[in-house]
Amino acid sequence: MDIMLQTYLEETEELLQSAEECIIRLEIEYSPQEINELFRIVHTLKGSSQMMGYDDIGDLLHKMEDMLDLARGGLLEFDEALIGNCFDGLDTVSRMLEWKKEPTSDSEMVHLQNLASEISQRVDELIRLNKKDEEKSDEDKRETHLELGFVSSLLNKGKYNKETQGKNKFYATFVIEEEAPMISPVLMMILQTVDEIGSLLYSSVSDEFFNAQSPDENLRELEIIFTTDFEGRELSKHLEIFYVESIKITDLGQSEPRGKAQDKVLNDALDSTQILGLNEALDRAQNEGLNETLDNVRSEGRAKGQREILALIEKAQVFLREKELIRTFKPEGKDYISTLRKYSKELPDSTLLLGLDLRDLPLVCEKELRELISLKRELEEKLELVILVDGPQARRVVNIFDAIKKVAEFKVYKNEGEALLDTLNLREFFGKLGIG
Amino acid sequence: MSEKYNILIVDEGEPTLQTFKESLTLQGYKVDLYSKGQTALKKFKEKKYHIVLLHIELPDGDGIELLREMKEYDSLAQIIIMSSNSKMEKIISALEHGANDYIHKPVTPEILRELVDHSIAKLERWKKAMLHLIQ
Numbered sequence: 001m002d003i004m005l006q007t008y009l010e011e012t013e014e015l016l017q018s019a020e021e022c023i024i025r026l027e028i029e030y031s032p033q034e035i036n037e038l039f040r041i042v043h044t045l046k047g048s049s050q051m052m053g054y055d056d057i058g059d060l061l062h063k064m065e066d067m068l069d070l071a072r073g074g075l076l077e078f079d080e081a082l083i084g085n086c087f088d089g090l091d092t093v094s095r096m097l098e099w100k101k102e103p104t105s106d107s108e109m110v111h112l113q114n115l116a117s118e119i120s121q122r123v124d125e126l127i128r129l130n131k132k133d134e135e136k137s138d139e140d141k142r143e144t145h146l147e148l149g150f151v152s153s154l155l156n157k158g159k160y161n162k163e164t165q166g167k168n169k170f171y172a173t174f175v176i177e178e179e180a181p182m183i184s185p186v187l188m189m190i191l192q193t194v195d196e197i198g199s200l201l202y203s204s205v206s207d208e209f210f211n212a213q214s215p216d217e218n219l220r221e222l223e224i225i226f227t228t229d230f231e232g233r234e235l236s237k238h239l240e241i242f243y244v245e246s247i248k249i250t251d252l253g254q255s256e257p258r259g260k261a262q263d264k265v266l267n268d269a270l271d272s273t274q275i276l277g278l279n280e281a282l283d284r285a286q287n288e289g290l291n292e293t294l295d296n297v298r299s300e301g302r303a304k305g306q307r308e309i310l311a312l313i314e315k316a317q318v319f320l321r322e323k324e325l326i327r328t329f330k331p332e333g334k335d336y337i338s339t340l341r342k343y344s345k346e347l348p349d350s351t352l353l354l355g356l357d358l359r360d361l362p363l364v365c366e367k368e369l370r371e372l373i374s375l376k377r378e379l380e381e382k383l384e385l386v387i388l389v390d391g392p393q394a395r396r397v398v399n400i401f402d403a404i405k406k407v408a409e410f411k412v413y414k415n416e417g418e419a420l421l422d423t424l425n426l427r428e429f430f431g432k433l434g435i436g
Numbered sequence: 437m438s439e440k441y442n443i444l445i446v447d448e449g450e451p452t453l454q455t456f457k458e459s460l461t462l463q464g465y466k467v468d469l470y471s472k473g474q475t476a477l478k479k480f481k482e483k484k485y486h487i488v489l490l491h492i493e494l495p496d497g498d499g500i501e502l503l504r505e506m507k508e509y510d511s512l513a514q515i516i517i518m519s520s521n522s523k524m525e526k527i528i529s530a531l532e533h534g535a536n537d538y539i540h541k542p543v544t545p546e547i548l549r550e551l552v553d554h555s556i557a558k559l560e561r562w563k564k565a566m567l568h569l570i571q
Binding site for chain 1: 512563
């Protein structure tokens with residue numbers, strides 16, 4: 001069986017499964033998100049079936065798509081008859097698929113095709129009889145469709161369909177070329193491409209942008225969070241889109257932490273509209289140190305939003321520590337720099353930062369400075385050597401390293417958390433999540 | 437030599453100083469201007485400032501006290517006092533508390549420039565001396 005057919009069959013089976021689950025949920029309770037989701041699945045199924053040349057499947061799905069489109073637009077009642085058609089239609093498609101995978105007899109296929117056309121006719125009848133009289137103008141129709149806008153429908157996919165979430169989570173910033181003639185299509189392309197390779201969880205551009213009479217053509221940046229099964233290094237080739245000048249990608253780690261139960265808090269925390277007081281939390285983190293802040297806020301039982309944010313920071317911290325992005329070395333004895341040098345050689349490749357903890361050693365003599373400078377240069381390619389110092393003597397250390405800035409620029413931080421936040425520009429990222 | 441010095445201006449933000457901030461920024465210095473003493477002190481403790489232009493008669497507080505706290509936190513910072521009220525005891529008090537320079541308002545851009553250049557020259561000399569030790 002060739003690869004394309006195999007992929008199509010696998011994907012279609014999954015989509016059918018999702019669609020079925022959608023309908024079941026809709027039976028229990030109607031929700032615009034679910035029906036939109038269902039519409040999209042059917043739409044996708046139609047598209048891929050037509051591409052494979054399976055017109056019998058494609059036509060049936062087309063009818064169902066029309067039906068669902070009217071339903072989500074409010075022009076058709078989502079009632080038992082409609083649900084029935086959905087179930088029957090999907091069931092027939094599923095059986096046709098089975099046949100394509102393992103053909104039984106010709107008569108079987110003919111039978112299925114008859115079923116398909118019967119269902120199509122039922123759908124036509126349903127629409128003819130029940131389609132609401134109010135002739136909505138084209139603009140009204142467009143508005144209704146946009147109610148659950150382009151971006152929200154993509155976002156809901158990511159949120160409600162946990163099965164489609166990839167195992168890796170990334171934060172990405174896209175910068176669009178100045179020469180791009182129009183912004184909206186480029187943004188849509190990006191979002192759609194991301195949707196193809198994974199699930200969108202957050203977008204800095206919302207439905208309002210696309211709904212506006214004249215979208216802001218000056219916008220040049222799009223920030224998103226998404227999950228995908230692809231690894232970081234594979235992403236750039238999948239995200240080659242016209243008019244995108246640059247893409248910056250930050251790995252947020254496994255979307256499902258290794259060996260731990262799925263963390264709903266983490267996923268909820270990424271809903272930008274639920275986050276409150278993020279900047280306040282970060283300020284405290286900066287002043288008190290991340291660990292203390294987490295303890296304090298947890299015991300104080302602060303507002304839901306803040307707790308979630310801190311859970312997010314904690315997760316980031318734990319993850320980052322697990323990945324050993326930063327390691328700290330505390331000097332002991334006179335010849336600590338050669339020990340430091342040996343230590344640095346043992347570190348795994350994933351380590352980005354080596355922190356020298358000078359909390360108890362605020363005065364660094366000339367010889368040590370010289371050695372530190374040369375060590376920093378030695379490590380340059382692999383690791384960045386940074387200084388960690390806190391407390392009353394901190395200012396002296398800051399002054400020392402400030403004085404030698406011309407020769408070597410050592411970054412000085414209060415603690416590991418700060419170093420990481422700074423290095424990975426996470427502060428900027430968290431800050432942006434906090435803004436509405 | 438505009439090797440990334442950080443300059444802090446604490447003043448109500450009169451136009452001369454605002455313009456001065458802009459011209460310094462254009463030359464590559466990092467300049468921050470705060471009109472409230474408490475905010476300025478907080479920021480001073482968060483980030484390393486090499487030079488401070490401090491208006492001693494700020495509306496919201498005691499300029500001398502601010503000077504004292506800043507000097508205590510980082511005595512290497514060069515703090516230039518600006519005064520609009522020329523009582524002698526204020527000036528003496530400031531210098532006693534460690535002010536590195538003093539100037540009477542209204543200030544002109546030329547004078548400000550001279551003062552900042554002077555402080556930078558000093559810092560540069562110190563740096564050179566220290567670097568000499570470790571090279």
